[in-house]
Structures are given as structure tokens and as C-alpha cells.
Amino acid sequence: MAQKFVTIQINGKEYEAKEGESVLSVANRENIDIPALCHNEALEPYGACRLCMVDVVGGPTKKGMTTSCTLKAADGLAVITDTDEIKNHRRVIFELYLAQAPGSEVIRDMAAKYGVTETRFEKKIVPSDPLGNKCILCGQCIRVCNEVMGIGAINYIGRGSNTRVNTPYLEPTSTCIGCGACADVCPTNAIRIEDIDDRRVMKSWSNTAVQLKQCRICGKYYAPNPLADYAYEKMDPQLKEELKDVCPDCRRKIVSKQGVLAKKGEITENA
């Protein structure tokens, strides 16, 4: 089915958008500034950080404030991204984040960008917090682990203001494949992962340790065992045998060598 394009208005200017894509995506593409912490193009809209509020002023959707990550582009939709009301609420929300994640520089810088340098609320400082008092519970790590990787090694624990993210019962989990996607998507760089000798230790996730795979060519530990197996399953069957248990460096060598040989006509390309 052909993608339908629509025209939407942001702050009075018209932009073309794919029908149904989020207003936040459009704004990001067009370099219109809307702060957001829980949004990730790879994930379903979540609507939890409440920073990306815009004011709907025209179009088919209900008027008033709503989150732009969940607001779908439709013909005639008109939004304003920085009304006084939005700015005021945003300020309060940044103060809440500053109190919640006092360890996060990302939050400090982001808040400062919007003019918030102090918080009136009591800072929540948990000694020896595995997330370094940086977590804002946006759930991106959980969602990437569940939705994208299909693993589900971590999730929310508790609820309300006692909510935390970690492994079940705060114990090391055998479910984790050590892929590190959680740390990649984390907007506040809260998740700590370290490779120690032959193991990858998910410091933030109850010190879950994952065995690393050793390259059969160079002997280097290059990726967690389960991740390497997971990736191996998705590989081109033609290459499988040759690349099994080979680190990216050695893999590159093999592949380039094949390329050179192919040019020489020694190997025909796959049909």
C-alpha cells in the first residue's frame, strides 16, 4: 500500500509528514525542538516522560495539550510546541527529574537548556543505587529488551514512587543475553556494563554475568555467548560455518579476503 502523505502545521509552519507517523518524529526530522526522554523510533510510543507535550490547536484530533510522541500526523493537524502553559509545566517536570535523577548530567544539561537549573523538590539520593541515581524510569531499556530483542531480562519492580528497573528479585538472571541494547538506548547513560576477563558483567542488573565468546582465530573475547549465538542464527547460511565463533576483527579479514578473491573470480557470488 502506498504511503499517504499529509500536511501538518507546527508552530504555524507547514510540513509534510507520513500519515500516522508521530508529530514528535516529524519535529525531530525538521529540527523543531521538542524535548523527550522516553521516545525511540525503534520502539512503540510510550507516553511516559511527559516532556514532549504540544498544544493541539487545529485538525481532526481533540484540542488541548497532549504528548507529541503519541499524536499521529493527520491532514490539517496543527500544533504549537511552546505555549506558556507548556513551558510552565515543562519547567515543573524538569524540576521533578532533577529531584528524581540527581546523578544524571544529561538531565542537568537538558533542564538547563530549558532554563531550569534548580529544583524545589527534595532530591532522591539512594546510596549505592545500581543506576547511579540517574534512572528516570522511561522504560526504554525494558522495552528494547522486550519489544526488540524479545528477551525480557529486566522489568519494573514495585510501583509508584518505589518503582525501580532491574532483574527479577534483584538476582542475576540467566535470561539476559548481554547484548547491551539497554545501555545503548538509555537516555541518561545510567546503565553500567563492564567486560571483565571472559565475562560481561551487567553491573546495573544485579551483576548478571554473561560468558563471553572467544574468537577461534585470534583468541579474543569478543561478544557474549548467547548474543553471538543469537546473531549467528540470523546470519547468511552461506557464511555461517566460516564465521562461526569469529570476532568482528577476524570476521572483517575473512570477508575482505573473500571480496578480493571474488574479484579474481575464484568465488562466484550467490545468485
Add this chain to the structure above:
Amino acid sequence: MRITTEEELNRVRENGLAKIFPAKPRIAVGLATCGIAAGGDRVFQALKNAAKNKELDAYFTKVGCIGYCKEEPLVNISLPGKPLVILHRVSAEDAERIIDDIAIGKVTKDKALCKIEEWNHIVSGKIRYGKGFDDIPQYGEVPYFKKQRKIVLRDAGLINPEDIEEYIAIGGYSAVYKALRKMSPVEIINEVKASGLRGRGGAGFPTGIKWEFTRMEKSDKKYIICNADEGDPGAYMNRNEMESDPHMVIEGMIIGAYAIGATEGYIYVREEYPLAVERLKIAIRQARDYGLLGEHVIGTDFSFDIHLTDGAGAFVCGEETALIASIEGNPGRPRPRPPFPAQKGLWGKPTNINNVETWCNVPLIINRGGAWFSQIGTKSNTGTKVFSLVGKVEKVGLVEVPLGTPIRTIVYDIGAGGIKGRKIKAVQTGGPSGGCIPASLFDTPVDYDHLKAVGSIMGSGGIVVMDENTCMVDAAKYFIDFTVDESCGKCVPCREGLAHMYSTLDRITKGKGTLDDLNVLEELGNTIKATSLCGLGQTAPNPVLSTLKYFRDEYIEHIKYKRCPAGVCEDIVYAPCHNACPLGQDTPSYIAYIAEGKFDKALEVIMRTNPFPRILGRVCDHPCELHCLSGESGEPIAIRALKRFAADTAEFPRIEIKENKKKKVAVIGSGPAGLSAAYFLALKGYNVTVFESLPFPGGMLRVGIPEYRLPRNVLNEEIKRIADLGIAIKTNVTVGKDITIPGLFAQGFEAMFIAVGLHKGANLNIPGENAKGVVDGIKFLRDIAMGNKVDLGKEIFVVGGGDVAVDVARSAYRYITMDVAKTAWRLGREVKVHIIYRRTRREMPAIAGEVEEALSEGIDVQFLTSPTRVITKNGKIEAVEWVKMRLGETDKSGRRRPIPIEGSEFITPADTLVVGIGQKPDLTFVEGIDGLEMIKNSIVVDTDTLSTSMKGVFAGGDIVTGPSTVVKAAAAGKTAAESIDRYLRGIPLQRQYEVHFPTENVPTLQFTVKELEELAVQKRVKPKELPISERTGNFMEVERTLTPEEAIKEARRCLRCDVREA
């Protein structure tokens, strides 16, 4: 048997009717959770046993709850051909005689609440029980039921909820039959739309439109869900609907499923409702057995079944997307909408969710039509709503009224007002995230739109009543505590914001808040409301925002004065009695000393903050007793009587004044405020002179309060004790005439305190009020006090409802009878005294005890009447024209405004009309001064320091506040003394308030278990009184001092709220 035809339905109906009208007595006990909790199951068993022992053949069954929680356990008795009689407050001990009575064709009259001769189950039309039992009131005559309209609860408490045949007997499932056999889905949706039914879960979305959305979606599978996750504190209407009439819910769901095109339904009910779960299970099983659920419902092509899902009791699961997540086995966290459940709901399929009560209304709408339904309630809020009326209200229970009924009707007419007649301050509607609505807004119609407009919500229908003993800050904190616990934690404003709101409120209740906290609370609350993801966060700040709006002064009291007006907040309240006392008396300590028999110690404690305990022990309006915790479950301690006992009995401690500050202070007026100020100033070492324009000191204590309440010798002794501190009291000196304020400064007085009273009466402003025979009540009291002769007729009308009116009436009664020779007193009670008040007893400002005394003395009180003109002859009163009043809208004081009823005027002959409606000052004292700021008849002061616009001049008492109480005047005098001392010592007047608890720490008494049991039921002491027969013709004191035995016994009842756990 499976029902497929109308004949089959009718056959089941006959079976059911045979159970409702058995050919023998039917004895049914209300056994919903509430009935069982009240002991209903024991009553049920006892009745069965008694019947067995006495060989009475009766049909025993259980029924649900009729909603009158206060009167549980309830038992229905229907004898063949007789009205159904509801017995109330039945205990197992009553069983024998109830059965005995039934055996001889009677019902136990003293247990009868009311009778029902016929009942309208609406879908079946009227069911007739029979006539008889003339001396038992009709159901509709019971005030609690009178203004209710039972639509949803039409069957509750009358049929057995575990028997589908009884439900069918009163018309049940006829709507399913009609809908499935005679209507198309579109016709059903149109009917529901026409009814105007809005979602009863709280948001009020039109049900018909919601159904249509789901119907329009194309899908191979659709679901409907019944949201039975009722979880607000104090709300239990859905529980009763499911426990008392579960088939009503199921019937509504079948019709909805058919209209929407759903084949499966879920009832999401919380596990904390085990009885509702059990009865729903039974009902679903029965409905399947009768072919109403499952394949081919009533033999049609439509198939539908219902599953029960137990919720674990998360408040957020009332939010539909969280509820769906929970059914799917995921954590109950909401997700953003759109997509709406109608598009993408349970298991990703189109889903329609309605609240229990919404489903309950559906069979009615189908049976009687949308047009019929839309006639009930108001235009955009049709139908009825069930509310759970709880909290500080006399009659608690489930109340069903048409939407648009004013709060006042629910709280006062149905709920009978505050507990023990206390003043209701506010109601909180809509559960923990609703707002608090002040009494001044009780005319607000209860519907979705009006409640929202005043900052609250309908919610699922909880109404929590709050009175003077409810602290609004504490209440807001309580509700926020709940929502903090129940927040799912997904979005930041709700998760983090509410927790910060809680800690701020907590700080305020501990006396550690700042005024800036209030702005932060408001700002944060608005952000949480505006930016939260789901309904929980969007409404959770309501309790705070509404109390900040309507009860901001209570917050300020906590912050600025470290005081909780309701006496609730533990960290700043030493004891509720102490907290309520304007003088800050250490009540628990002196009561404790009295209990130990240490009367001198008791008086010593009293004297620390009380200038004249023998006076206040007699005339104080004792706010302490209103807040006494003993009064919550029983009767408050007789604190005033105990104080009087100590002051009358014990030795006054010797007072030594440590220093002489050699500074002169003038006090103008020798009433309670002036005497108090003089007393405390003298203690601080100042040379005080009191100026009094009357020939005697005492002010209103002498010429306002009648002698039978405050004997002259007591007053004189108290004044002498104060004067003995070295205070000069100059009588017959009128400031403004004999000497001016500047003149006093010129004489070397360095500061002064104006404490003149309000010695003039207010006018009625009606024609003829200057006639002879129309008397100013204040002047009347003064004349009597000063021994002047007063002309009174034989029939005296006193206009007013305050203390002056009551004092006048009781004084007049004594005065006329004093002059025995002149009256016909001995020949018969020809003399009559009437108090005429324009509102009702509830609004009367006079001290309640005084009104009772007046009534017991034979004084007639007429309410809702007001004079319109005095008819005169030769300049003398001959008659009065009156008009009847009715109560209209609520005014700012929270009382209902009296409105004259047109054409209700009537005339009575009268020879005396005493006007006691208000007081104003004699303003002579301002002569000769400039720059004293006044508004109308009051001096403007800084309320914290009592300083006026003139340097060195302070003012307090009635001249500042308008007519008030003796204890408040005394407190003003005490404050003024403090301020004058600061002024003369050259330190800032403004005090910093701190939490200050007395440190007397009197040990508690040790009681045996037996003693404790006795104390628990021991009645409040009632001081001996002058017999009524001896109160004529004299002004002898009515109340007597307690004996030591009485006092000790009473003091031992004190709960010692001041004691903290170590």
C-alpha cells in the same frame, strides 16, 4: 431448564413469585457484606433456630441490602396478604419474640422500621404485598428513604440475589428477551443514546456513543468488559449492586454484547469482594443453566458468555487500559489513548468497557425506553446515581437519587446532617481523587458537570462528609497518601509529583511548612493534573487543589500559627481540648489533677492562662468539649463543669508580682477583654487603670449575661481578685466624654487597650419599631441587671436566635414572675414568652445548652418566622405582623438563607416585642481622636498583635470582632497584654509562633479491666440544677457546682489525649 420462549420465561416467573409470596411467612435477612458484618448471619441462624423450636413453618431466605447501613441488621417479614415489614437493628436476642409475633400473625412493632405495601420493581410494574399494620410507617415516610429514587437498587434488599427465579419473577431478563427477539443492535444503541445514559464509572462518557464506536469496528472478535474494580476508600455501591442483584449486571451485559457484536465478556472484580465474586459466579452459572448465557442465548443465533477475572486490588486498574493489561496478565499500567479500547482493546481486539452501574441501567432502558429514562434527572445528566454516603454524617448508607439532586438534600434531608448535630464543613465526592466541596456550595447539583465546575468529580459515587473535627490539610494528605500508594509509576508527574505533594503536606501538618509551600503545591498540582498520562494522575491533586481553594486559611493556620483548627494533626496538637481553647488552657492536666483529687494543683494549672475561671467555668461556650475525643464515640467530658468545680472549690494560688515596670497602661472598658488585659498586664508589672462608663465594673459580664447564669457575688469576687493585683478601676468615667484618648496619653499613660463592648441593639428596620412596647433586648438585659424598672406585658415576643434573644427570653420569664402581685401567675400560666427566629434550630447561633434550658423552662420557640411590621395604636404596640419564611440557598456562612413566603403574612396581638437580633457599639470613645481606622462599627487591628492604626493603642473583644464569646474576649485581652508588653519594652510586636506543648506531664491513672469497662459506659456528669418550678420569680443560679465525688468521677473518664507513647 433453558428459556427460549416467552411462555417459558413466564413459567419461571411464576416459580419465582411463589418464592416471593409463599403461602406462609417469608423471613428474609439482609445478607450483603454489610449485613453480615453487622451480625446478620447470626440473626439469620437465630431466627431459623427459633422457628424450628417453636415449630413455625416459614420460608427463610437471604436478600441483599436495601442501603440503610446505619440500621443494620435488617430483616424483612412478609406475612401472606400483609405489607412487607422491614425490621431494623435486629439482634440474635430478638429472634425469639420476632418468631413469637409471626406465629400469631403480627410483626414486632418496636423493631419495625417501616412497611412496604407495594413496590415498584419498574421492569415488572408494581408488586403488591398487601395492606395492614396501620401503626407502622410507610417506607416513603422514613426520612432516609423519602427523597431517594430507587432505579438501580430497585431489587436490592428485596429479592434473593442467589436465585435467578426471584430475579425473573420481578421482571428480570425480560429486557434480554425484548432486545434479542424484537430489537436490532442499532435500535438498542439508539435507545441507549436516547436515554442519555452516561458512564457511571466517573468520567461520564455517553454510553450509547461508546457502544457505537465498538460496534462500528470491523473485527472477527469483540469483547465487552464490566469494570467492577471499585476501590475508593468509602465507596461500595458497586459491591452492593453485585451482591444484591447480580443478574441485573449480567442482563445489562448480554444486551450490550448483542448490540456491540461481542461474543465474550469479562467482569473484572477485585478479590477483596469475595461475596460479590461468589454471587456473580452463582448468577453466571444459573444464567447458563437457563440458556441466558452460552451458545444460542434464549434460543437465538446470538452466543455470548461471561468470564470472571479477579483483580488484585490496584486502584489504577479502574483505568480502562490498565484494566485490560491486567486481564491479559500484564502489570496494571495504563497506556496512552488513542488507540482507544474500542479500536484496540483486550488482546488487541475492539473492546467496550463500562462500569457495573452503567450495565445495571441497561435493562431498564431497554424495558422502559430511553425516553422514560431521560425524564429522570436533568437534561444532560439523566437517570439516578447511587452514592455511598459516609463519614461524619448521622445516617450513613447507600443513597440513590436522581442526578442533579443538590448536595444539601443528600447530606441533610437523607443523611440527617452531622453526627450529634455537629456542623458539617465539607463533602468530598468522587473518591480519593475528588475535591472537597465546602458547605457554602451545598446547593451544587450532584452531576458530572456541576461537580467538575466546583473542582471535584463524580467519580464512582463516594460522598465523604467532613465536620469541624476534620482537618482539611490532614484530609488532603490522607488522599494523596492513597494516590501515592496507588500510582502505577509509569509517568513522572504522577509518580514523582504526588510523592513530593505528600511530603510537603506532611511537613505542613507537622508545623514545618512555609507559605511558599502553598504556591508550590498549587503549581505542582496543576502540572500533575495537566500532564499525567491517565485519569489517576489527572485527578489525584483535586483534594489538595480544592482544599487550597476553599480552606486555605486552615493551611495558613498550620504554617503560620502551628495550629490545627480541627485538632487532628498530632505533631502540633497537644490535645484537642487544649487546641480548641482560645486561652490555651492545659485542660488534660487540670482534669488529671482533679481525677487524683489534687484540686489545688488543678486550679494552679488553670490559673496559668485563665484570668477568671469562676466566670468562664460558668459562661464559657466551651469549644473544648466540641472537640473532645470522648465525644466521638460517647459524650465529651464536662470540661467547663470541671473547671468551675476546681475554681469554686480550691484555694486560689497566691500571686506575687516580681517587678514593677513603672509604666502606666490604660484599659478602656471593664468587660471580659478589658479585665483579662488588665490582669495579664498587672502580672507583667505594669500599673493598670481600667476606665468604665457604667457605675459598676464587669461590662457585658454584668449587664449582658443574666444573673441566673453568672451570680453577682461570683462576678464581684472575681473582679476583686483581679483588682487586688493593684489595678485601679474607675467607674462612671466615659472615655470620649469625661476624658479623651489623647488626654490619657497626656496623663502619662504610655499605651492603651480599647475593649468597649457592644451595648446597643441592632434595629429591625420595619415600620412601627419605635412604638412604645418595642424594646431593645440589650437595653432590657442592662436595665434588669442594674435594677431599673422595666415594663413588660403578659405575652412577650423575643425576636432573634442568638444568645441575646435566649437570655432575654429566660430573663423576661423570670422578671415577670418576680412581680407576683401584678401578674396572674398564681392563677394560671397566662404569661407567655416566645422566641421568634427566622431560620431553624439547626442555624441557631445561641449556645445549644441555653436553648434547651429555655425550652425546658416552658419558653416557646417559633422558627421560620420574621416580623414585617409593628401595628400601633396611639404610639403603642398593639399587634405584630409576621411572615413565614422558608430556607433558600446556602449563604457564605454555610447556613441556608431565609426567604419570606409570599402571602404567608399573619397578625398576632402583642404588647411587648423585644428585639435581640444584633449588637452595635456606642462610639463615644472615639470623640477627640483622629486616625483610628474603623470599618463600619469595628476597630481595624492587626489580628496577630491587636495593634490599631494609632501608635500605642490596641483594641480587642467585640469592638473588633463583632458579638463574640467571653472566652474569645478574654483571649484577646491576653494577646493585647503580650503586645503592649512588647511595645513598651521596644521589641517587635509580631510574635514567632512555635509548636508549644505544656510540660505538666501528669501521670496517668492505672485502671483495672473492670474499671475500664465501667468507664467506657459511664455517662457524662450532669451538674445538678435548680428545679424548674423554682426558677420563677427569681434570678437564682440554675446550674450548681459539682460535688468532689462527681468531679473526680467525671475527670476519670478523660482519655488523656495529651499522653504520648514513650
